[in-house]
Amino acid sequence: MIHARFDLAYPGFLLHTDIQLPMHGITALFGPSGSGKTTLLRCIAGLERAAGMLRIQGEVWQEGTNFLPVYRRRLGYVFQESNLFTHLSVRDNLEYGWRRTPAKQRNVKLEQVVEWLGLSEILDRSDTAGLSGGERQRVAIGRALLTSPRLLLMDEPLSALDYASKQDILPYLERLHRELDIPVVYVSHSLEEVTRLADHLVLLEQGGVIANGTLGNTLARLDLPIAHLDDASAVIDTRVAAHDEAYQLTRLDFNGGNLWVSKIERVAGESARVRVLARDVSIATMVPQGSSISNVLAASINAICDEGPEKVNVLLSIGDHTLLSRITRRSRDQLGLVQGMEVFAQVKSVALMA
């Protein structure tokens, strides 16, 4: 567990946090710019010196006047820009931190990192400036991993990249997530990235933490600002159940129902995370007849909240899972939707995240 309590005041900005984060999976720090998410990450790294306390699995990194210098913290840090050392080759960049890690702490090898991140073709390049943005960021991630960190901190590692480079690098991040047992704290302002990568979600606003919980639970809270976003959504972790070769579809099962999506290249039993936007979920009081929407799930209404002058957000329970639906206030009244009612959720579109 990470226990972080920080107080930091800059002119016009105040960071005040006291949070506990899990030491497994990916924790996303999410919030608008100026909310303090990067500052919080820098405080954890020791790059920013705030008053407070920081413990990683009981190990004190900061307490009172004790302040473990950055270079003695077993962490990896990936910045927004790759910050590759321009005077070093790709290989020397990768080995920079590795060389400085005591031999008995090393648990990652150069060959592994090169293989994981697909770096073999650029390993001997010396002109790091000539690499593409995605390649540079992959080298930066590999360089951080090669210090065998106990904790990986990532500050919007994709935000400086164009769309193609982002798509190029996301699978690597997911793979690291699946294959490496390193806890990651990930700063992002992209809800799409968060829903795709995170297991745990921390919401920040004006230097304070307003929510801290699992991704599913936090997304399913109607009282938080993310429920008001245009792309408010829910995620469901499913398993691949079957493929329909004739129609090129795949059925994903979860406790509470199943979803048909365009065929994906995974074998039955593999996990798949899907994201469902609130605006893509409509509600019917009876099983819809003659509809082109094939994903219909039996659900019960958990809560209804006003969303602007004409919309409402409806929180639906489906088995152990939750979905958000954004419908008009008029539909709510015409259908007579109230809390506790059994309904059918029609899911217009499902995005496969991971």
Next chain:
Amino acid sequence: MDYIFSAADLSAIWLTIKLATVVTVILLLVGMPLAWWLSQTRSWWKGPVCAVVALPIILPPTVIGFYLLVAMGPDGPLGVFMQTMGWGLLPFTFAGLVVASVFYSLPFVVQPLQNAFEAVPERALETAATLRASSLDIFFSVMLPLSKPGILTATVLGFAHTVGEFGVVLMIGGNIPDQTRVVSVQIYDHVEAMEYARSHGLSAAMVVFAFVALLALYTINPTGRRK
């Protein structure tokens, strides 16, 4: 016909090169930590220290020479120190010339170094720290390699400026052959003695040297727009 340079001229040239080399080495050793501190500090002392380092740029050499003479004299702090250590006094010795030249050329080494260090992105240093590098390690593994042009500039300027000084040298060192009589002083002597041909030889050599040094500088650091 005589050779262009007399034996005394050659001795002066050799002495000048020796002086400039020793002074440049000392300046780099002193200037690097000083410039590093200046480039990183947010201390209140930064301004005053920068100003003191830059003083020789605008003060007449006679002022520097006068105060150094006072400091090095039998009753000056430096003189008292030297005597206590049993080393003898500095004025009119090669060692005295070295000390004076270090002060006089300090800004020409510290300023390019400081500029170069300040140009190294803060992020590169932070990145190195997250990769387990201590401050000293960062200085040698990131700061120095990324400041190479600035270090070359500082070296060339420190050397060239020491070769080119006259006033401070004359006041501190006087005019002792093989000890303190450097090229600029030797030229002055030739002119005094109306040996214009000899003056020409040494002066032309100085012009060529200065041109080559400056050419090297502008080749290291091309001015104007880049990209």
